[in-house]
Amino acid sequence: AQSVAQPEDQVNVAEGNPLTVKCTYSVSGNPYLFWYVQYPNRGLQFLLKYITGDNLVKGSYGFEAEFNKSQTSFHLKKPSALVSDSALYFCAVRDPYNFNKFYFGSGTKLNVKP
Amino acid sequence: DTGVSQDPRHKITKRGQNVTFRCDPISEHNRLYWYRQTLGQGPEFLTYFQNEAQLEKSRLLSDRFSAERPKGSFSTLEIQRTEQGDSAMYLCASSLAPSGSADTQYFGPGTRLTVL
Numbered sequence: 460a461q462s463v464a465q466p467e468d469q470v471n472v473a474e475g476n477p478l479t480v481k482c483t484y485s486v487s488g489n490p491y492l493f494w495y496v497q498y499p500n501r502g503l504q505f506l507l508k509y510i511t512g513d514n515l516v517k518g519s520y521g522f523e524a525e526f527n528k529s530q531t532s533f534h535l536k537k538p539s540a541l542v543s544d545s546a547l548y549f550c551a552v553r554d555p556y557n558f559n560k561f562y563f564g565s566g567t568k569l570n571v572k573p
Numbered sequence: 574d575t576g577v578s579q580d581p582r583h584k585i586t587k588r589g590q591n592v593t594f595r596c597d598p599i600s601e602h603n604r605l606y607w608y609r610q611t612l613g614q615g616p617e618f619l620t621y622f623q624n625e626a627q628l629e630k631s632r633l634l635s636d637r638f639s640a641e642r643p644k645g646s647f648s649t650l651e652i653q654r655t656e657q658g659d660s661a662m663y664l665c666a667s668s669l670a671p672s673g674s675a676d677t678q679y680f681g682p683g684t685r686l687t688v689l
Contacts, residue, residue: 559629
């Protein structure tokens with residue numbers, strides 16, 4: 460079965476500091492990995508995805524993620540956090556044998572303090 | 574901006590009542606997905622349409638749930654005889670891709686259902 464895990468329920472970081480939101484995956488086959496962000500009472504907004512190619516993927520709002528096959532990780536990063544980055548972040552993996560299926564992690568709440 | 578829209582945004586109903594939600598995908602997107610999200614959890618897949626055809630249904634989708642996508646445009650999700658356990662955020666997403674590719678899903682704002 461395909462799955463992702465987000466080991467941290469919450470991440471706290473000061474504005475201006477770098478942030479990392481962790482995600483590990485378990486996929487049989489080549490993984491298709493995604494990050495989404497959700498603001499209160501809003502739907503999910505696409506940030507970035509890894510399909511193939513460079514391990515460092517750049518996305519929206521200055522976010523990037525590093526695909527690490529040996530560690531089966533796809534951590535989300537940003538060099539300098541903003542208070543407006545405070546939101547709920549979801550990692551997701553697409554089933555490589557059934558593109559209709561996405562499996563989401565349980566989410567990580569990012570708190571950026573001024 | 575013609576993103577994915579959902580209506581209503583909030584619905585409060587009494588147990589046993591039927592409810593229907595609507596999703597309007599991004600124009601020309603051929604794929605449409607329904608998810609359910611409960612508090613503290615990520616979205617869980619419910620069902621998927623390719624154009625007007627419902628191609629997959631999750632085991633989460635009991636026989637009280639039905640979804641349609643007539644003419645391959647908007648979709649409706651109906652829940653009959655609602656139960657308190659149906660209380661959740663129902664999310665719709667759409668994407669555009671030929672079959673088999675790793676397309677990106679774009680989500681609507683969701684419909685929050687509260688069953689009293």
